[in-house]
Amino acid sequence: MKWEDNVRKVVPYVPGEQPQKKGIIKLNTNECPYPPAPMVEKRMKEIAYEDLRLYPEFPEQTSLTAELAKYYHVKENQIFVGVGSDDVLAMAFLTFFNSDKPIVFPDITYSFYDVWADLYRIPYEIKPLDENFCIRKEDYMGENGGVIFPNPNAPTGILMDVNTIEEIVKANQDVVVIIDEAYIDFGGVSCLPLIEKYDNLLVVQTFSKSRAMAGSRIGYAIGNEKLIRYLNDAKYSVNSYTMNRPALAIGAESVKDDAYFKEICGKIMATRERVGEELKALGFRFPKSYSNFIFATHESVPAKEIFEKLKEHDIYVRHWNKERISNYLRITIGTDEQMDALIAALKEILGK
Numbered sequence: 001m002k003w004e005d006n007v008r009k010v011v012p013y014v015p016g017e018q019p020q021k022k023g024i025i026k027l028n029t030n031e032c033p034y035p036p037a038p039m040v041e042k043r044m045k046e047i048a049y050e051d052l053r054l055y056p057e058f059p060e061q062t063s064l065t066a067e068l069a070k071y072y073h074v075k076e077n078q079i080f081v082g083v084g085s086d087d088v089l090a091m092a093f094l095t096f097f098n099s100d101k102p103i104v105f106p107d108i109t110y111s112f113y114d115v116w117a118d119l120y121r122i123p124y125e126i127k128p129l130d131e132n133f134c135i136r137k138e139d140y141m142g143e144n145g146g147v148i149f150p151n152p153n154a155p156t157g158i159l160m161d162v163n164t165i166e167e168i169v170k171a172n173q174d175v176v177v178i179i180d181e182a183y184i185d186f187g188g189v190s191c192l193p194l195i196e197k198y199d200n201l202l203v204v205q206t207f208s209k210s211r212a213m214a215g216s217r218i219g220y221a222i223g224n225e226k227l228i229r230y231l232n233d234a235k236y237s238v239n240s241y242t243m244n245r246p247a248l249a250i251g252a253e254s255v256k257d258d259a260y261f262k263e264i265c266g267k268i269m270a271t272r273e274r275v276g277e278e279l280k281a282l283g284f285r286f287p288k289s290y291s292n293f294i295f296a297t298h299e300s301v302p303a304k305e306i307f308e309k310l311k312e313h314d315i316y317v318r319h320w321n322k323e324r325i326s327n328y329l330r331i332t333i334g335t336d337e338q339m340d341a342l343i344a345a346l347k348e349i350l351g352k
């Protein structure tokens, strides 16, 4: 017997590269190219030593949960906040996926799901997307221990309509269904209203993409009060105070400025549509995106080759050496200037 026999061995999630080199164009981890709301900067400057000396507010009663509750017209006890939606999702896996039956999620999806399932020893069954990369709803309507998928799905950007989500939630009332809406603010329709009708639905969102605050690590879940209570019980059994006072304060400021939020999401969507046309003209094909990225394949040049050559131009996009998607690139939508530089580099690489 060796001590290593008793180690919880995991194959960790691999995030996109975070190159420290200056002056690169970073289109590989779906960050927002615009700054957070102006009041966030102002509030940052007011952060005092008191905010460091004191413990944060109780996790379920913070300035942030209060603002989110107002914004989404739900009660404060219907909101769970965490250190990015990764923290929220990990806690939700731990709390809700305790069946002997496998949880279900797609083969092409956020690659953290199987990592959490392995970490917590949750059985899972992977359901292949159809040939157009769409989720087949029937796959999620049989017996299972729980359901999770992003909507829009990542990294495809494909949106499922709320009626189909309702069918899935309805068919699974004996388990918890988690919809990961990390990219919902880029033109999708949220299934949030369904939480009033179904107490087994948990909707998870994040400040990392549409609110331009990936570095502050803020995520949240909204659902029935009972679901949220169970989540808080589990959280209080691991580490009660995970979010720090500055993050709670600036998160609340961000939610107050809806005009700015809509403005930056609108700009990203407009850029996405424009760049989409230019990519098509260069021979790329991709499903219609409802996110802040485009998941594209080229008609003749392999994705890996384009990926490597873009790096030589100091432009970073995301590529996976993974079955079914190895000939695709996920390109985050940046500013118009960044995307112009991308298109110029692609023209050179493709000889157009």
Ligand SMILES: *Cc1c(COP(=O)(O)O)cnc(C)c1O
Pocket: 030, 083, 084, 085, 086, 087, 110, 150, 154, 180, 182, 205, 206, 207, 208, 214, 217, 218, 219
């Ligand atoms: C980015 C992302 C997350 C997590 O983001 P956080 O920064 O932890 O909030 C969760 N799910 C999907 C599908 C994502 O793309």
